[in-house]
Amino acid sequence: MAMSDNNYTVLISSRQSEMLDHLTGLLAEEMSHLHLQKRCVNNGHIDPLHDLPAMPDLLILHLSERWEGELQELAHHSSSERPPTLVIGDTQNPEVMRLAMKAGARDFLTEPVDQQELIAMLQQLEAEKYQSELTEQGNLTAVINAKGGSGASMLACNLAHLMQVESKQKVILMDLDMQFGSLAQYLDLKPENGVSDALKVVDELDNTALAAYIVRHKSGLQVLGATTDSIRLPNQTPEQQINQLLDLLLTHCNQLVVDLPRMIDRTALAVLKHASKVIVVVQQDFINIKDATHMLHLLRTELGIANENILVVVNRFNKNSEITLADIKESLKPHKLASIPNDYRHVLDSLNKGEPLLTVARRSSICQALNQLQDYLVNDEPEAPKGLINNLFSRLTGG
Ligand SMILES: Nc1ncnc2c1ncn2[C@@H]1O[C@H](COP(=O)(O)OP(=O)(O)O)[C@@H](O)[C@H]1O
Numbered sequence: 402m403a404m405s406d407n408n409y410t411v412l413i414s415s416r417q418s419e420m421l422d423h424l425t426g427l428l429a430e431e432m433s434h435l436h437l438q439k440r441c442v443n444n445g446h447i448d449p450l451h452d453l454p455a456m457p458d459l460l461i462l463h464l465s466e467r468w469e470g471e472l473q474e475l476a477h478h479s480s481s482e483r484p485p486t487l488v489i490g491d492t493q494n495p496e497v498m499r500l501a502m503k504a505g506a507r508d509f510l511t512e513p514v515d516q517q518e519l520i521a522m523l524q525q526l527e528a529e530k531y532q533s534e535l536t537e538q539g540n541l542t543a544v545i546n547a548k549g550g551s552g553a554s555m556l557a558c559n560l561a562h563l564m565q566v567e568s569k570q571k572v573i574l575m576d577l578d579m580q581f582g583s584l585a586q587y588l589d590l591k592p593e594n595g596v597s598d599a600l601k602v603v604d605e606l607d608n609t610a611l612a613a614y615i616v617r618h619k620s621g622l623q624v625l626g627a628t629t630d631s632i633r634l635p636n637q638t639p640e641q642q643i644n645q646l647l648d649l650l651l652t653h654c655n656q657l658v659v660d661l662p663r664m665i666d667r668t669a670l671a672v673l674k675h676a677s678k679v680i681v682v683v684q685q686d687f688i689n690i691k692d693a694t695h696m697l698h699l700l701r702t703e704l705g706i707a708n709e710n711i712l713v714v715v716n717r718f719n720k721n722s723e724i725t726l727a728d729i730k731e732s733l734k735p736h737k738l739a740s741i742p743n744d745y746r747h748v749l750d751s752l753n754k755g756e757p758l759l760t761v762a763r764r765s766s767i768c769q770a771l772n773q774l775q776d777y778l779v780n781d782e783p784e785a786p787k788g789l790i791n792n793l794f795s796r797l798t799g800g
């Protein structure tokens with residue numbers, strides 16, 4: 402189901418092709434934005450949802466003389482698997498009504514179908530879809546490195562991909578590392594419009610318009626990339642705009658993963674405020690740990706982000722390194738510490754092929770470690786977003 406556009410998809414299923422044409426005509430006349438699909442069920446499968454490539458937002462099921470089987474088949478799908486259904490049939494027959502309710506029917510119509518009644522029902526059901534999308538805001542994971550080259554982009558990209566594929570989440574990956582955007586390379590995508598373009602028109606952005614700024618990876622992962630031809634200077638993005646963009650994105654996915662630049666500018670601040678989890682990526686060397694100490698101090702004290710929401714990830718972990726995990730724990734005192742092994746060969750292979758690690762090295766230990774991490778991010782109960790930032794930026798810059 403597409404969520405980056407507001408093409409409300411309606412599947413109309415009937416055994417009579419004339420009925421399909423009739424209903425399509427009634428709808429197209431009044432609601433031209435609908436994406437209508439017709440399915441003429443003749444012989445063979447009686448299940449209106451059999452073998453669909455993607456679930457529609459709404460099913461209009463015109464019952465035939467085989468209504469019993471049709472409704473039973475529909476009832477076999479669990480309620481989370483089947484779309485809301487509008488049933489057209491003999492509403493005078495209590496058995497039809499009983500079975501239809503069991504199959505999760507939301508509304509009923511009798512023949513001949515009254516156009517105004519049909520339209521009213523559709524408008525109602527369509528509005529409900531957007532209502533529920535608006536109330537279910539997604540989860541934001543921000544990935545930031547303590548020092549350039551620690552692996553923040555590698556992590557952001559692979560975590561987002563694994564959330565999408567392994568945890569079946571609706572994920573948007575957003576590249577805010579505008580000047581060095583690299584997510585597109587990790588996934589072999591070439592976005593024509595990116596974050597900075599979307600920010601320019603954020604006032605006019607809605608579900609439909611947003612689609613023009615998002616590229617879809619073949620895994621289903623949606624990417625809002627950084628384009629290099631319209632570089633903005635870090636502080637050029639007013640917080641208001643980025644907040645608006647984040648709110649919009651968060652109603653369109655259940656996981657938003659943001660690859661942040663190392664520099665904490667206004668944009669990064671806005672993202673960190675929205676984040677349910679902040680991942681600080683470090684490597685095992687002294688400078689990294691020193692920079693990470695500084696970064697964590699900033700996050701905890703200056704930005705007021707709860708320690709439970711901060712994760713330290715030791716990337717390119719090597720158990721023989723001079724600096725051990727215990728040392729890192731000791732000096733950074735993270736609420737949660739995870740490690741991702743060093744795997745030069747597979748990471749390079751992934752970059753060269755423009756394919757995520759799951760695709761090039763599913764069984765590798767790096768992929769398994771990343772998978773555990775994404776599982777934690779998806780399933781851990783998020784803390785209430787805390788830490789409103791009181792004009793931190795003006796204090797930092799003395800402005
Ligand atoms: N676990 C790892 N094993 C091997 N190489 C890695 C690993 N993580 C990152 N790299 C490599 O390190 C380099 C920097 O990674 P990148 O994700 O761009 O860092 P950052 O975004 O923090 O600057 C890249 O060339 C990447 O392929």
Ligand SMILES: [Mg+2]
Pocket residue numbers: 553554555578581583660
């Ligand atoms: Mg990066």
